[in-house]
Amino acid sequence: MISRRDVIGGAVGGAALLAAGGAQASGDDAALKALLDKLAKGGPAAQRLAALKAFSPVALSPAARLDYDAVLSAFTTEDEIVRRFPFGAGASSPYVVTTRSGAWLKAVEAAKSGDATADTVRRLDAETARIAEDAARGVILPAFVIDKVAAGLAETATAVAATPDLAAALGRQREALIALRSKAGKGIGVGRFKDGEAYYALLLKAAIGAEITPGQAWDRASAAAKALTARADTLLKAQGMSQGTVGARLAALSRDERWLYSDDAAGRDRLIADMNAWLAKAVSRLPVSFATIAPGSRAVSMSRMSPADEAARRQGYREAPSFDGSKPGVYYADLNTIRTRPSWTLPSVVHHESVAGHMVQMPLEERSGAHPLRTRLAFPGFSEGWAIYAEQLAAEEGAFAGDPLAELGYLQWMLFRVGRLLADLGVHLKGWGVEKTTTFLNDLQGPPPVFSPVSQGIERIAIGPAASAGQGLAWLELVRLREAARKLPGSGFDIRAFHDAVLVPGPLPLSMLRARVLGASARG
Structure with missing residues (x-):
């Protein structure tokens, strides 16, 4: 039975990340918060995971332990994704440049500021190189998205024509995408990739x-x-x-x-x-x-x-x-x-x-x-x-x-x-x-x-x-979890207590939420 008492009781470089993990003095909540603040700034997935694993959670309060366990779970999955499928924008997208991501989206702003132009050119060229590397692995934007991004790149290049280096970098990225269009095929999903279903399951x-x-x-x-x-x-x-x-x-x-x-x-x-x-x-x-x-x-x-x-x-x-x-x-x-x-x-x-x-x-x-x-x-x-x-x-x-x-x-x-x-x-x-x-x-x-x-x-x-x-x-899994809790032997199910169990601790991975609600009966 879910009781109210159970509910309520209950871009940084790799070297810097590892150092942050080793900075723990007593394993208290403040030390964990400082570490998570640093990890939130980004960094290689493997090194973020290693930094968190280096932190001992033994002395944490129950609430801070939820933070630790939940982020550790997320980092573990993220690390597996980027280790097995080293392409795109990490765990967020298989593509480094899209209609919603990429340095090209801030090129006009960079041209206006002047100070950010050189850095934006470097980012554009680095992304263009990664587009080619990913294409060699069979990871290519869907053709209809290539068309949209190419049109956006052309429009942006025209808008920054007074900044030739930036316009040229945009042009190089556009040419690289257009050259790949014939290889994109008609599919638009990740099933086109090698081991695409396994990749999608991890996502x-x-x-x-x-x-x-x-x-x-x-x-x-x-x-x-x-x-x-x-x-x-x-x-x-x-x-x-x-x-x-x-x-x-x-x-x-x-x-x-x-x-x-x-x-x-x-x-x-x-x-x-x-x-x-x-x-x-x-x-x-x-x-x-x-x-x-x-x-x-x-x-x-x-x-x-x-x-x-x-x-x-x-x-x-x-x-x-x-x-x-x-x-x-x-x-x-x-x-x-x-x-x-x-x-x-x-x-x-x-x-x-x-x-x-x-x-x-x-x-x-x-x-x-x-x-x-x-x-x-x-x-x-x-x-x-x-x-x-x-x-x-x-x-x-x-x-x-x-x-x-x-x-x-x-x-x-x-x-x-x-x-x-x-x-x-x-x-x-x-x-x-x-x-x-x-x-x-x-x-x-x-x-x-x-x-x-x-x-x-x-x-x-x-x-x-x-x-x-x-x-x-x-949504579907919350409903399934509720019905599983309702069927627990002798649970005396109370929907108000169930909602407390789901909401009061703050967001948790579904696996942790299942365990808190169903206890030893938790399963997928």
């Missing part, structure tokens, strides 16, 4: 902090998608919509004028008022499922953006509340294309972005005192996975009872979540290309409920394998 492990085979992930995600699709089909038929894929019917429903807001100030104010009404109900339900509730989780609201942000077409964003509520939490909704936000899609946004999603999890993470390195590496998919789990929790609590359209909105969001997981697995495990992935997502979910096109999501999956999968798996 999944890094994303959730536990062993899982890509095949297991596929089976679990497929089962979830099947159940969600069946429920959506039932509700759509009850609305008189029985023809076409679930995605096509959701697309038609999203265009129904009855559920759309007017594209003016009055429409935007009404939308925000509707979201705050859902939020008030979500806050009132907190004691049903949570024992430890941050005061800040009650001091939350949904809001319009400032006129300047709206004019700049800024995407939706949140300001997390502090634990004590002295800093309130606010989610600023993106209402630029308000006519694509039917009212029935909003409740799930509230549950994900505020309560019981991010604005319940983040204040408790703050209070846990978890070191930022643990928070970042232990279970990268955890925060987003918790927020997806919170959407499901709202449905289980009866948030959508008697409101089939709101439930359909929830189902569309969940199909979007599981769709990204399946698309990630499909691209990297099953060899899906852009066209197949696009068709799959459109048929499954209809128009994406987020304000980014399907093509952008596919690009992110291609250049950041396992990142989207990690978020979806985090």
Whole structure:
């Protein structure tokens, strides 16, 4: 049984990293924090791991020991990735240059400052050399991404034409990528690489902090998608919509004028008022499922953006509340294309972005005192996975009872979540290309409920394998863990204690979380 007492009781050079590990005097918490602060600055994976292993955790407090064990787990996986697969940007991406990474993205800024120009040229040429080295191992950017990066490099070179050395380095990188395009093939996943499935399995492990085979992930995600699709089909038929894929019917429903807001100030104010009404109900339900509730989780609201942000077409964003509520939490909704936000899609946004999603999890993470390195590496998919789990929790609590359209909105969001997981697995495990992935997502979910096109999501999956999968798996694994805890003999399962076990210590690798919740019964 999970009890409250169990929960609550419970770029640096290699030489510098090793020296930091040996600087421990008594093994106390302050010494560990100093070491983790240094390790957070970067460095070779093997040397970061060695530095941490050189630190004795014997005298640490229970909370600091969580930091140590969680970061050690993450570093061990990272070291295995870069040791077995020495290409790309370490454990974050198999590609050193993409549309979202590389020195080229800061070239204009470097040209303006002048001081950074020489260093940027060196970085560009070093990356160009690494592109060639990786290509010799069969690691080449997908062709459609090469086209985007090459276009960006050309545009950037033109912008810095007054700095010839920088423009020339950008040109060399562009030429190197274009020369590789014919060798990229039609595939976009890491299955093209030697031992690609083993590489992808390690990336999944890094994303959730536990062993899982890509095949297991596929089976679990497929089962979830099947159940969600069946429920959506039932509700759509009850609305008189029985023809076409679930995605096509959701697309038609999203265009129904009855559920759309007017594209003016009055429409935007009404939308925000509707979201705050859902939020008030979500806050009132907190004691049903949570024992430890941050005061800040009650001091939350949904809001319009400032006129300047709206004019700049800024995407939706949140300001997390502090634990004590002295800093309130606010989610600023993106209402630029308000006519694509039917009212029935909003409740799930509230549950994900505020309560019981991010604005319940983040204040408790703050209070846990978890070191930022643990928070970042232990279970990268955890925060987003918790927020997806919170959407499901709202449905289980009866948030959508008697409101089939709101439930359909929830189902569309969940199909979007599981769709990204399946698309990630499909691209990297099953060899899906852009066209197949696009068709799959459109048929499954209809128009994406987020304000980014399907093509952008596919690009992110291609250049950041396992990142989207990690978020979806985090949700599914939290549900599996809960159900396993519920079945423990004589557990007297209490969902409020379970949520404490998951949230109060701060993010932990899934393997550690399983052990804390299930004890000797923990298994994959």
